[in-house]
Amino acid sequence: xxxxxxxxxxxxxxxxxxxxxxxxxxxxxWSNLKASxxxxxxxxxxxxxxxPLTHELVHEIAYDTDHFSSQGPVVQQLKPSQNPDAIPAPVxxxxxxxxxxxxxxxxxRLLLPAFAPKQIDPLRSKMYKMCNExxxxxxxxxxxxxxxxxxxxxxxxxxxEMLGLPLEDADKFRNWxxxxxxxxxxxxxxxxxxxxxxxxxxxxxxxxxxxDNPKDDLITFLLNAELHGQKLSPQHVHGTVVxxxxxxxxTTWSGIGSSIWHLASNPVDRRRLVENKEMIPQAVEEFxxxxxxxxxxxxxxxxxxxxxxxxxxxxxxLLPFPAANRDEAQFENANExxxxxxxxxxxxxxxxxxxxxxxNLARAELNVAVEVFLERFPDFELNPTExxxxxxxxVRGPRNIPLRILxxx
Amino acid sequence: MRHxxxxxLTPSLYSDRMRVHVDSSKCQGHNRCYALAPELFDVDDxxxxxxxxxxxxxxxxxxxxxxxxxNCPEFAIIIED
Numbered sequence: 062x063x064x065x066x067x068x069x070x071x072x073x074x075x076x077x078x079x080x081x082x083x084x085x086x087x088x089x090x091w092s093n094l095k096a097s098x099x100x101x102x103x104x105x106x107x108x109x110x111x112x113p114l115t116h117e118l119v120h121e122i123a124y125d126t127d128h129f130s131s132q133g134p135v136v137q138q139l140k141p142s143q144n145p146d147a148i149p150a151p152v153x154x155x156x157x158x159x160x161x162x163x164x165x166x167x168x169x170r171l172l173l174p175a176f177a178p179k180q181i182d183p184l185r186s187k188m189y190k191m192c193n194e195x196x197x198x199x200x201x202x203x204x205x206x207x208x209x210x211x212x213x214x215x216x217x218x219x220x221x222e223m224l225g226l227p228l229e230d231a232d233k234f235r236n237w238x239x240x241x242x243x244x245x246x247x248x249x250x251x252x253x254x255x256x257x258x259x260x261x262x263x264x265x266x267x268x269x270x271x272x273d274n275p276k277d278d279l280i281t282f283l284l285n286a287e288l289h290g291q292k293l294s295p296q297h298v299h300g301t302v303v304x305x306x307x308x309x310x311x312t313t314w315s316g317i318g319s320s321i322w323h324l325a326s327n328p329v330d331r332r333r334l335v336e337n338k339e340m341i342p343q344a345v346e347e348f349x350x351x352x353x354x355x356x357x358x359x360x361x362x363x364x365x366x367x368x369x370x371x372x373x374x375x376x377x378x379l380l381p382f383p384a385a386n387r388d389e390a391q392f393e394n395a396n397e398x399x400x401x402x403x404x405x406x407x408x409x410x411x412x413x414x415x416x417x418x419x420x421n422l423a424r425a426e427l428n429v430a431v432e433v434f435l436e437r438f439p440d441f442e443l444n445p446t447e448x449x450x451x452x453x454x455x456v457r458g459p460r461n462i463p464l465r466i467l468x469x470x
Numbered sequence: 471m472r473h474x475x476x477x478x479l480t481p482s483l484y485s486d487r488m489r490v491h492v493d494s495s496k497c498q499g500h501n502r503c504y505a506l507a508p509e510l511f512d513v514d515d516x517x518x519x520x521x522x523x524x525x526x527x528x529x530x531x532x533x534x535x536x537x538x539x540x541n542c543p544e545f546a547i548i549i550e551d
Contacts, residue, residue, distance in 0.1 A: 173516040178501055342505070346541075404540040412543060416498040421517070424505075 064246020065138070066106045073099045077106050078136070078356070078379065079246030084451045088396065091384050101370050107136050107245075108143075110377040111370065114384045116391040116408070118368065122359060123380055123413040126162050128367075129359035131415060134158050135455055136358045136377045137245060148296065155304040156297055158415060165414060171286050172301070172418055175223075175279060181421040184219065185429055191218055192433035201469070204444055207325075207434070207462040212317035215430050219422070220309035224302060225278030226267055233263070238311045243454045264302055268295075279305065305419075312354050313423045315458020316409075317430045319352035320345065322459045323398060324435070325443045330400050335439045338432060344400040345427050350407035351398040353383035356455040357411060382408040383457065440468035488527040489550040490535050492519045496546035503538035503547060510535055519546075 063069075064079045072090050077083060083090065091114055094102055102112040113119055122129050132141050132150045141147035141154075153159025157168035174180065195214055199205050217231045226234075237260045240253070247253060271280040283298045293301075324331040334341055361376040372378070386407045387395045410417035417423065443449065447463035490510055492503070499517030503510070509531055513519050527535045539547040 170516060173499070177515050177517050178504065178513060179515075403537060406541060406543045406545070408543050410500060410543075413498060416500055420499075421501055 064106070065248050066246065073097060073102050074104070075106070076102050076104045076110075076112060077246065078110075078112070079107075079244075079454055081451070081453050084453055084457045087383070087457065088387065091381075091387065092396070101368065103370070107138055107377055108140050108375070109373060110136055110379060111372060112379045112381065113368075114381065114388075116385040116388040119380050119382060119385040119408065120412050122378060123411065123415070126414065128362055128365055129378060130161050130362050131159055131165070131357075131359060132161070133360045133377065134357050135242060135245070136379065138249060140375055140377070141360065142375055148300070152297070153300075155300040155307075157301075157418075158304050158308065159300070162414070167288055168297070168301075169414075169418065171288060175282065176418050176421055178421045181425050184422070185425055188215070188219065188426055188429040189433060191215060192430055193437070196433065196437045203466055205464050205466060207321045207464050208314075208318045208459050209461065211434065212321060212430065212458075212462070213311075213314045213460075215317060215426055216310050216313035216423075219426065220306060223279050223309075224305060225271060225276050225280045226306070230263075234306060234310060238307055241307055242311060242456050243452055245454050260303075261299075264299055264306075268298060268302065308417075309419055309422070311452065311456050311458070312417075312419075313426050315354035315452060315456055316349060316352070316423060316427050318459040318462055319354065319457075320348040320427065320431050321434060321464075322443075322449060322462050323348060323352065324431075325441055325462065325464055327398070328442070330398075331435070331440075333400065334431070335435050338435075340400065341432050341435075342428055343403065343405075345424070345431060346405050346407065347398060347400050347402050348431075349409040349424075349427070350386045350392070350402070350405055352458075353386050353407065353409035354456050354458050355409070355411070355417070356381040356383060356457075357415070358455065379455070380411075382411060385412075437470055438464075438466050438468065439470065441466050487529070488532050488535055489525040490521050490527055490539070491525050491548045491550070492521055493546045493548060494518060494520070496544045498544050498546075500543050502541045502543070506541060507531070507534040507538040511538060525550075 064077055066077055069075055069077050069080055073094055095114055100115050104110050130150050132153045148154045151161035151164040157165050160168050195211050199210055217234055218228055221228050240256050275281045283301055286293055334344055357380040359378045361372045361374055363374045365372045389395045410420040441464045444463040444465045449459050450461040452458050452460050497519050501513055503519050504513045511519050512522055539549050
Protein backbone atom coordinates (compact mmCIF):
# COMPACT_ATOMS: atom_id res chain seq x y z
CA UNK A 62 0.00 0.00 0.00
CA UNK A 63 1.47 3.31 -1.04
CA UNK A 64 0.22 6.85 -0.52
CA UNK A 65 -1.60 8.98 -3.11
CA UNK A 66 1.89 9.94 -4.31
CA UNK A 67 2.77 6.40 -5.39
CA UNK A 68 5.84 4.27 -4.63
CA UNK A 69 9.00 6.00 -3.41
CA UNK A 70 11.70 6.15 -6.09
CA UNK A 71 14.55 7.50 -3.98
CA UNK A 72 14.64 8.07 -0.21
CA UNK A 73 16.99 11.10 -0.45
CA UNK A 74 14.97 13.08 -3.00
CA UNK A 75 11.50 11.52 -3.01
CA UNK A 76 10.95 10.15 0.52
CA UNK A 77 7.47 9.55 1.88
CA UNK A 78 7.12 9.13 5.63
CA UNK A 79 3.45 8.21 5.10
CA UNK A 80 4.47 5.13 3.11
CA UNK A 81 4.46 2.01 5.31
CA UNK A 82 7.96 1.17 4.04
CA UNK A 83 9.33 4.18 5.93
CA UNK A 84 8.45 3.03 9.43
CA UNK A 85 9.06 -0.63 8.52
CA UNK A 86 12.68 0.09 7.55
CA UNK A 87 13.32 3.36 9.34
CA UNK A 88 16.77 2.68 10.79
CA UNK A 89 18.09 1.29 7.53
CA UNK A 90 16.69 4.26 5.61
CA TRP A 91 18.34 6.78 7.95
CA SER A 92 21.64 4.91 7.98
CA ASN A 93 21.70 4.73 4.17
CA LEU A 94 20.86 8.42 3.87
CA LYS A 95 23.58 9.41 6.32
CA ALA A 96 26.11 7.08 4.70
CA SER A 97 25.39 8.64 1.32
CA UNK A 98 26.28 12.06 2.76
CA UNK A 99 22.70 13.33 2.92
CA UNK A 100 22.02 15.03 6.26
CA UNK A 101 18.78 16.63 4.96
CA UNK A 102 16.52 14.58 2.68
CA UNK A 103 13.81 16.19 0.58
CA UNK A 104 10.59 15.25 -1.14
CA UNK A 105 8.15 17.16 -3.31
CA UNK A 106 5.38 15.16 -1.70
CA UNK A 107 2.91 16.93 0.62
CA UNK A 108 3.79 20.14 -1.21
CA UNK A 109 7.49 20.00 -0.32
CA UNK A 110 8.98 18.44 2.82
CA UNK A 111 12.46 18.33 4.38
CA UNK A 112 13.88 15.64 6.64
CA PRO A 113 16.99 16.64 8.65
CA LEU A 114 18.66 13.64 10.24
CA THR A 115 21.29 14.77 12.76
CA HIS A 116 20.83 15.75 16.39
CA GLU A 117 22.48 19.09 15.70
CA LEU A 118 20.07 20.02 12.90
CA VAL A 119 16.98 18.79 14.72
CA HIS A 120 18.07 20.69 17.83
CA GLU A 121 18.69 23.87 15.85
CA ILE A 122 15.28 23.82 14.13
CA ALA A 123 13.44 22.97 17.36
CA TYR A 124 14.98 26.06 18.97
CA ASP A 125 14.57 28.39 15.99
CA THR A 126 11.01 29.62 16.35
CA ASP A 127 11.91 32.73 14.33
CA HIS A 128 12.24 30.77 11.08
CA PHE A 129 10.14 27.68 11.77
CA SER A 130 6.47 27.81 12.78
CA SER A 131 4.61 25.09 14.67
CA GLN A 132 1.35 25.87 12.91
CA GLY A 133 1.45 22.47 11.23
CA PRO A 134 2.77 19.90 13.71
CA VAL A 135 1.59 17.02 11.50
CA VAL A 136 2.43 17.00 7.79
CA GLN A 137 -0.68 16.87 5.65
CA GLN A 138 -1.45 17.01 1.97
CA LEU A 139 -2.90 20.50 2.39
CA LYS A 140 -0.76 23.13 4.04
CA PRO A 141 -2.39 25.49 6.52
CA SER A 142 -1.98 28.27 3.91
CA GLN A 143 -4.03 26.21 1.43
CA ASN A 144 -6.76 25.42 3.93
CA PRO A 145 -9.46 28.10 4.23
CA ASP A 146 -10.46 26.78 7.66
CA ALA A 147 -6.94 26.90 9.11
CA ILE A 148 -6.46 28.86 12.32
CA PRO A 149 -3.55 31.22 11.72
CA ALA A 150 -0.29 31.43 13.66
CA PRO A 151 0.53 32.05 16.45
CA VAL A 152 -2.47 30.06 17.77
CA UNK A 153 -2.98 27.24 15.25
CA UNK A 154 -5.62 24.52 15.31
CA UNK A 155 -4.47 22.59 18.38
CA UNK A 156 -2.86 24.95 20.91
CA UNK A 157 -0.29 24.94 22.37
CA UNK A 158 1.45 22.34 20.14
CA UNK A 159 0.43 24.32 17.04
CA UNK A 160 1.29 27.69 18.60
CA UNK A 161 4.24 30.01 18.23
CA UNK A 162 5.68 32.62 20.61
CA UNK A 163 4.51 34.72 22.29
CA UNK A 164 1.05 33.13 22.46
CA UNK A 165 2.51 29.65 22.96
CA UNK A 166 3.97 30.21 26.43
CA UNK A 167 0.69 31.42 27.94
CA UNK A 168 -1.41 28.67 26.37
CA UNK A 169 1.11 26.10 27.57
CA ARG A 170 1.37 27.53 31.07
CA LEU A 171 -2.35 26.93 31.53
CA LEU A 172 -1.91 23.21 30.98
CA LEU A 173 1.42 22.52 32.65
CA PRO A 174 0.21 22.09 36.26
CA ALA A 175 -2.19 19.31 35.23
CA PHE A 176 0.77 17.29 33.91
CA ALA A 177 3.38 18.06 36.59
CA PRO A 178 4.96 15.07 38.40
CA LYS A 179 3.02 15.72 41.58
CA GLN A 180 -0.28 15.38 39.68
CA ILE A 181 0.82 12.33 37.73
CA ASP A 182 2.47 10.21 40.44
CA PRO A 183 -0.83 9.44 42.23
CA LEU A 184 -2.16 7.90 38.98
CA ARG A 185 0.41 5.11 39.15
CA SER A 186 -1.72 2.89 41.40
CA LYS A 187 -4.52 3.12 38.84
CA MET A 188 -2.05 2.19 36.09
CA TYR A 189 -0.88 -0.93 38.00
CA LYS A 190 -4.46 -2.03 38.43
CA MET A 191 -5.34 -1.43 34.79
CA CYS A 192 -2.26 -3.25 33.45
CA ASN A 193 -2.94 -6.24 35.68
CA GLU A 194 -6.57 -6.35 34.58
CA UNK A 195 -5.53 -6.33 30.91
CA UNK A 196 -3.30 -9.34 31.56
CA UNK A 197 -6.02 -11.09 33.59
CA UNK A 198 -8.29 -10.76 30.56
CA UNK A 199 -5.84 -12.71 28.40
CA UNK A 200 -6.68 -15.79 30.44
CA UNK A 201 -4.24 -18.67 30.06
CA UNK A 202 -3.73 -18.54 26.29
CA UNK A 203 -0.19 -19.27 25.10
CA UNK A 204 -0.39 -16.74 22.28
CA UNK A 205 -1.36 -13.10 22.75
CA UNK A 206 -1.02 -9.86 20.81
CA UNK A 207 0.70 -7.45 23.19
CA UNK A 208 -0.27 -4.44 21.05
CA UNK A 209 -3.96 -5.25 20.59
CA UNK A 210 -4.49 -6.69 24.05
CA UNK A 211 -2.15 -4.54 26.14
CA UNK A 212 -0.18 -1.53 24.90
CA UNK A 213 -2.95 0.16 22.93
CA UNK A 214 -5.37 0.23 25.87
CA UNK A 215 -3.26 1.76 28.63
CA UNK A 216 -2.89 5.38 27.46
CA UNK A 217 -6.42 5.60 26.02
CA UNK A 218 -8.08 4.70 29.28
CA UNK A 219 -5.96 7.12 31.32
CA UNK A 220 -6.33 10.07 28.95
CA UNK A 221 -10.08 9.54 28.44
CA GLU A 222 -10.56 9.64 32.17
CA MET A 223 -8.37 12.74 32.60
CA LEU A 224 -10.35 14.55 29.90
CA GLY A 225 -13.73 13.25 31.03
CA LEU A 226 -14.68 11.26 27.92
CA PRO A 227 -16.44 7.87 28.04
CA LEU A 228 -13.97 4.99 28.35
CA GLU A 229 -16.19 2.78 26.21
CA ASP A 230 -15.45 5.00 23.20
CA ALA A 231 -11.79 3.92 23.18
CA ASP A 232 -12.16 2.17 19.80
CA LYS A 233 -13.49 5.38 18.27
CA PHE A 234 -10.52 7.35 19.64
CA ARG A 235 -8.06 4.90 18.12
CA ASN A 236 -9.80 5.15 14.74
CA TRP A 237 -9.57 8.93 14.86
CA UNK A 238 -5.93 8.76 15.87
CA UNK A 239 -5.25 6.65 12.81
CA UNK A 240 -7.24 9.04 10.64
CA UNK A 241 -5.23 12.05 11.77
CA UNK A 242 -1.75 10.58 12.27
CA UNK A 243 -1.60 7.33 10.32
CA UNK A 244 -3.52 7.89 7.12
CA UNK A 245 -1.74 11.11 6.08
CA UNK A 246 -1.12 9.78 2.59
CA UNK A 247 -4.65 8.42 2.00
CA UNK A 248 -6.93 9.81 -0.65
CA UNK A 249 -8.85 12.83 0.61
CA UNK A 250 -12.33 11.55 -0.20
CA UNK A 251 -15.86 11.99 1.16
CA UNK A 252 -15.49 9.09 3.55
CA UNK A 253 -12.42 10.64 5.12
CA UNK A 254 -14.10 14.02 5.42
CA UNK A 255 -17.12 12.40 7.07
CA UNK A 256 -14.85 10.79 9.67
CA UNK A 257 -13.27 14.15 10.49
CA UNK A 258 -16.75 15.66 10.86
CA UNK A 259 -17.83 12.82 13.11
CA UNK A 260 -14.80 13.36 15.35
CA UNK A 261 -15.38 17.09 15.55
CA UNK A 262 -19.07 16.71 16.33
CA UNK A 263 -18.36 14.06 18.94
CA UNK A 264 -16.04 16.39 20.82
CA UNK A 265 -18.41 19.36 20.49
CA UNK A 266 -21.18 17.25 21.98
CA UNK A 267 -19.05 16.25 24.96
CA UNK A 268 -17.73 19.77 25.49
CA UNK A 269 -21.31 21.09 25.45
CA UNK A 270 -22.26 18.45 27.99
CA UNK A 271 -19.44 19.66 30.24
CA UNK A 272 -20.80 23.22 29.97
CA ASP A 273 -24.15 21.98 31.32
CA ASN A 274 -22.68 19.46 33.77
CA PRO A 275 -19.27 20.58 35.04
CA LYS A 276 -17.03 17.77 36.26
CA ASP A 277 -13.65 17.42 37.91
CA ASP A 278 -11.73 16.83 34.67
CA LEU A 279 -9.64 18.56 32.04
CA ILE A 280 -12.53 19.57 29.77
CA THR A 281 -14.23 21.43 32.62
CA PHE A 282 -10.86 22.90 33.59
CA LEU A 283 -10.39 24.23 30.04
CA LEU A 284 -13.92 25.64 29.95
CA ASN A 285 -13.23 27.61 33.15
CA ALA A 286 -9.67 28.62 32.30
CA GLU A 287 -8.80 32.20 31.48
CA LEU A 288 -6.12 33.55 29.20
CA HIS A 289 -5.30 37.27 29.17
CA GLY A 290 -8.38 37.96 31.29
CA GLN A 291 -10.80 36.12 29.01
CA LYS A 292 -12.27 32.64 28.83
CA LEU A 293 -10.69 30.48 26.15
CA SER A 294 -12.47 30.61 22.79
CA PRO A 295 -14.58 27.53 21.98
CA GLN A 296 -12.10 26.89 19.16
CA HIS A 297 -9.19 26.89 21.63
CA VAL A 298 -10.96 24.49 24.01
CA HIS A 299 -11.87 22.17 21.13
CA GLY A 300 -8.35 22.28 19.71
CA THR A 301 -6.70 21.52 23.04
CA VAL A 302 -9.04 18.59 23.67
CA VAL A 303 -8.14 17.23 20.21
CA UNK A 304 -4.47 17.66 21.06
CA UNK A 305 -4.58 15.95 24.45
CA UNK A 306 -6.68 13.06 23.15
CA UNK A 307 -4.66 12.42 20.00
CA UNK A 308 -1.20 13.12 21.43
CA UNK A 309 -1.93 11.19 24.60
CA UNK A 310 -2.88 7.96 22.89
CA UNK A 311 -0.75 6.43 20.19
CA THR A 312 2.51 8.03 21.30
CA THR A 313 2.55 6.12 24.58
CA TRP A 314 0.90 3.09 22.99
CA SER A 315 3.83 3.06 20.56
CA GLY A 316 6.43 3.50 23.30
CA ILE A 317 5.02 0.66 25.39
CA GLY A 318 4.72 -1.54 22.30
CA SER A 319 8.29 -0.94 21.14
CA SER A 320 9.59 -1.72 24.63
CA ILE A 321 7.73 -5.04 24.76
CA TRP A 322 8.79 -5.85 21.19
CA HIS A 323 12.43 -5.25 22.20
CA LEU A 324 12.07 -7.44 25.27
CA ALA A 325 10.49 -10.21 23.19
CA SER A 326 13.41 -10.09 20.76
CA ASN A 327 16.20 -9.70 23.36
CA PRO A 328 16.06 -12.45 25.99
CA VAL A 329 19.18 -11.26 27.81
CA ASP A 330 17.72 -7.80 28.44
CA ARG A 331 14.41 -9.34 29.42
CA ARG A 332 15.96 -11.70 31.96
CA ARG A 333 18.02 -8.92 33.48
CA LEU A 334 14.96 -6.72 33.97
CA VAL A 335 12.91 -9.60 35.38
CA GLU A 336 15.67 -10.26 37.91
CA ASN A 337 16.48 -6.59 38.56
CA LYS A 338 13.25 -4.65 38.62
CA GLU A 339 15.08 -1.54 39.82
CA MET A 340 16.81 -1.34 36.42
CA ILE A 341 13.51 -0.77 34.60
CA PRO A 342 13.48 3.08 34.73
CA GLN A 343 16.93 3.28 33.14
CA ALA A 344 16.00 0.66 30.53
CA VAL A 345 12.82 2.55 29.70
CA GLU A 346 14.89 5.68 29.02
CA GLU A 347 17.00 3.64 26.61
CA PHE A 348 13.88 2.30 24.88
CA UNK A 349 12.65 5.89 24.63
CA UNK A 350 15.93 6.89 23.02
CA UNK A 351 16.26 3.97 20.62
CA UNK A 352 12.59 3.66 19.69
CA UNK A 353 11.38 7.23 20.21
CA UNK A 354 7.88 7.22 18.75
CA UNK A 355 7.36 10.85 17.80
CA UNK A 356 8.47 13.00 14.88
CA UNK A 357 7.06 16.53 14.85
CA UNK A 358 6.82 19.01 11.98
CA UNK A 359 7.38 22.70 11.40
CA UNK A 360 6.56 25.10 8.57
CA UNK A 361 9.20 27.38 7.03
CA UNK A 362 8.10 30.95 7.71
CA UNK A 363 9.96 32.53 4.77
CA UNK A 364 12.51 31.47 2.15
CA UNK A 365 15.67 30.44 3.94
CA UNK A 366 19.05 28.98 3.22
CA UNK A 367 19.60 26.32 5.82
CA UNK A 368 22.89 24.40 5.95
CA UNK A 369 23.23 24.38 2.18
CA UNK A 370 19.64 23.71 1.18
CA UNK A 371 17.14 26.25 -0.12
CA UNK A 372 14.01 26.01 1.98
CA UNK A 373 10.95 27.78 0.58
CA UNK A 374 8.32 29.60 2.53
CA UNK A 375 5.59 27.13 3.53
CA UNK A 376 7.73 24.02 3.10
CA UNK A 377 7.19 21.36 5.73
CA UNK A 378 10.18 20.38 7.87
CA LEU A 379 10.04 17.12 9.79
CA LEU A 380 11.74 17.01 13.19
CA PRO A 381 12.66 13.34 13.58
CA PHE A 382 13.62 13.21 17.26
CA PRO A 383 14.00 9.43 16.81
CA ALA A 384 16.76 10.05 14.22
CA ALA A 385 18.44 12.61 16.47
CA ASN A 386 18.47 9.92 19.16
CA ARG A 387 20.46 7.62 16.89
CA ASP A 388 23.09 10.17 15.95
CA GLU A 389 26.61 8.89 16.64
CA ALA A 390 27.80 12.45 17.18
CA GLN A 391 25.55 12.70 20.23
CA PHE A 392 25.33 9.11 21.50
CA GLU A 393 28.09 6.53 21.71
CA ASN A 394 27.11 3.39 19.78
CA ALA A 395 23.88 5.14 18.89
CA ASN A 396 22.45 2.19 16.99
CA GLU A 397 23.00 -0.22 19.87
CA UNK A 398 20.20 -0.60 22.38
CA UNK A 399 22.07 -0.70 25.67
CA UNK A 400 20.00 -0.85 28.86
CA UNK A 401 23.16 -0.06 30.85
CA UNK A 402 23.43 3.37 29.20
CA UNK A 403 23.58 5.84 32.07
CA UNK A 404 24.29 9.03 30.12
CA UNK A 405 21.19 9.52 28.02
CA UNK A 406 20.18 13.01 26.94
CA UNK A 407 17.65 11.60 24.49
CA UNK A 408 15.14 13.85 22.77
CA UNK A 409 12.18 11.45 22.72
CA UNK A 410 9.96 14.15 24.20
CA UNK A 411 11.29 16.88 21.94
CA UNK A 412 13.65 19.77 22.55
CA UNK A 413 12.98 23.41 23.30
CA UNK A 414 9.72 25.15 24.12
CA UNK A 415 7.44 22.39 22.79
CA UNK A 416 8.78 19.64 25.08
CA UNK A 417 5.99 17.06 25.32
CA UNK A 418 3.66 18.30 28.04
CA UNK A 419 2.62 14.74 28.83
CA UNK A 420 6.14 13.40 29.30
CA ASN A 421 5.68 12.67 33.02
CA LEU A 422 2.45 10.82 32.28
CA ALA A 423 4.00 8.86 29.41
CA ARG A 424 7.03 7.88 31.52
CA ALA A 425 4.80 6.67 34.35
CA GLU A 426 2.68 4.61 31.96
CA LEU A 427 5.75 3.12 30.25
CA ASN A 428 7.42 2.15 33.51
CA VAL A 429 4.30 0.60 35.00
CA ALA A 430 3.37 -1.19 31.76
CA VAL A 431 6.82 -2.75 31.37
CA GLU A 432 7.07 -3.67 35.04
CA VAL A 433 3.68 -5.38 35.18
CA PHE A 434 4.19 -7.20 31.88
CA LEU A 435 7.52 -8.64 33.03
CA GLU A 436 6.12 -9.52 36.41
CA ARG A 437 3.21 -11.46 34.92
CA PHE A 438 5.08 -12.83 31.89
CA PRO A 439 8.70 -13.39 32.91
CA ASP A 440 9.37 -15.28 29.67
CA PHE A 441 7.96 -14.70 26.18
CA GLU A 442 9.08 -14.53 22.57
CA LEU A 443 7.81 -13.27 19.23
CA ASN A 444 5.47 -15.76 17.63
CA PRO A 445 7.29 -16.69 14.42
CA THR A 446 4.12 -17.73 12.61
CA GLU A 447 2.65 -14.24 12.75
CA UNK A 448 3.86 -10.85 11.67
CA UNK A 449 4.80 -7.76 13.66
CA UNK A 450 3.28 -4.71 11.96
CA UNK A 451 4.24 -1.06 12.42
CA UNK A 452 2.22 2.15 12.33
CA UNK A 453 2.54 4.61 9.46
CA UNK A 454 3.22 8.33 9.75
CA UNK A 455 4.90 10.56 12.29
CA VAL A 456 4.26 8.31 15.29
CA ARG A 457 6.07 4.99 15.05
CA GLY A 458 5.32 1.87 17.04
CA PRO A 459 4.20 -1.73 16.61
CA ARG A 460 0.50 -2.23 15.91
CA ASN A 461 0.70 -6.01 16.24
CA ILE A 462 3.06 -7.80 18.60
CA PRO A 463 2.23 -11.51 18.34
CA LEU A 464 3.81 -13.27 21.30
CA ARG A 465 4.20 -16.77 22.62
CA ILE A 466 4.00 -16.73 26.41
CA LEU A 467 6.58 -19.13 27.86
CA UNK A 468 6.11 -18.43 31.57
CA UNK A 469 3.41 -16.65 33.53
CA UNK A 470 2.55 -15.64 37.09
CA MET B 471 30.42 7.25 60.46
CA ARG B 472 32.19 7.92 57.22
CA HIS B 473 29.75 10.74 56.55
CA UNK B 474 30.59 12.31 59.89
CA UNK B 475 34.31 12.00 59.27
CA UNK B 476 34.04 13.73 55.94
CA UNK B 477 32.10 16.59 57.48
CA UNK B 478 34.62 16.82 60.22
CA LEU B 479 37.46 17.05 57.74
CA THR B 480 35.78 19.81 55.74
CA PRO B 481 34.46 22.23 58.31
CA SER B 482 34.82 25.31 56.07
CA LEU B 483 31.10 25.49 55.27
CA TYR B 484 30.72 23.65 51.97
CA SER B 485 33.48 25.66 50.32
CA ASP B 486 34.94 22.62 48.63
CA ARG B 487 31.67 20.88 47.97
CA MET B 488 30.34 20.27 44.51
CA ARG B 489 27.50 22.60 43.53
CA VAL B 490 24.72 22.20 40.97
CA HIS B 491 22.67 24.86 39.25
CA VAL B 492 19.69 24.65 36.88
CA ASP B 493 19.84 27.28 34.14
CA SER B 494 16.18 28.30 34.14
CA SER B 495 16.51 29.83 30.68
CA LYS B 496 17.34 26.38 29.28
CA CYS B 497 15.18 24.12 31.46
CA GLN B 498 12.08 22.94 29.57
CA GLY B 499 10.68 20.74 32.29
CA HIS B 500 11.78 17.28 31.17
CA ASN B 501 12.12 16.55 34.91
CA ARG B 502 14.97 14.09 34.42
CA CYS B 503 17.01 15.66 37.24
CA TYR B 504 14.12 15.43 39.66
CA ALA B 505 13.55 11.78 38.73
CA LEU B 506 17.22 10.82 39.08
CA ALA B 507 18.25 12.96 42.04
CA PRO B 508 15.27 14.16 44.08
CA GLU B 509 17.70 14.88 46.94
CA LEU B 510 19.26 17.62 44.82
CA PHE B 511 16.44 18.95 42.63
CA ASP B 512 12.77 19.75 42.87
CA VAL B 513 10.23 20.95 40.31
CA ASP B 514 7.50 23.56 40.59
CA ASP B 515 3.89 23.24 39.42
CA UNK B 516 4.98 24.11 35.89
CA UNK B 517 7.63 21.41 35.77
CA UNK B 518 10.51 23.87 35.99
CA UNK B 519 13.41 22.39 37.93
CA UNK B 520 15.46 24.12 40.59
CA UNK B 521 18.31 23.05 42.85
CA UNK B 522 17.78 22.36 46.54
CA UNK B 523 20.02 23.45 49.41
CA UNK B 524 21.36 26.36 47.34
CA UNK B 525 22.90 23.84 45.01
CA UNK B 526 25.31 22.41 47.54
CA UNK B 527 25.69 18.68 46.89
CA UNK B 528 25.88 16.74 50.15
CA UNK B 529 28.84 14.38 50.49
CA UNK B 530 28.20 11.08 48.75
CA UNK B 531 25.72 12.46 46.21
CA UNK B 532 28.29 13.71 43.69
CA UNK B 533 27.61 10.82 41.31
CA UNK B 534 23.90 11.51 41.41
CA UNK B 535 24.57 15.14 40.53
CA UNK B 536 26.70 14.09 37.55
CA UNK B 537 24.07 11.58 36.46
CA UNK B 538 21.35 14.23 36.55
CA UNK B 539 23.47 16.62 34.50
CA UNK B 540 24.34 13.91 31.97
CA ASN B 541 20.68 13.14 31.38
CA CYS B 542 19.34 16.65 30.83
CA PRO B 543 18.24 16.84 27.17
CA GLU B 544 18.53 20.64 27.21
CA PHE B 545 22.03 20.80 28.78
CA ALA B 546 20.49 22.98 31.51
CA ILE B 547 22.40 21.67 34.53
CA ILE B 548 25.69 23.24 35.47
CA ILE B 549 28.08 21.53 37.85
CA GLU B 550 30.77 23.42 39.75
CA ASP B 551 33.36 21.12 41.25
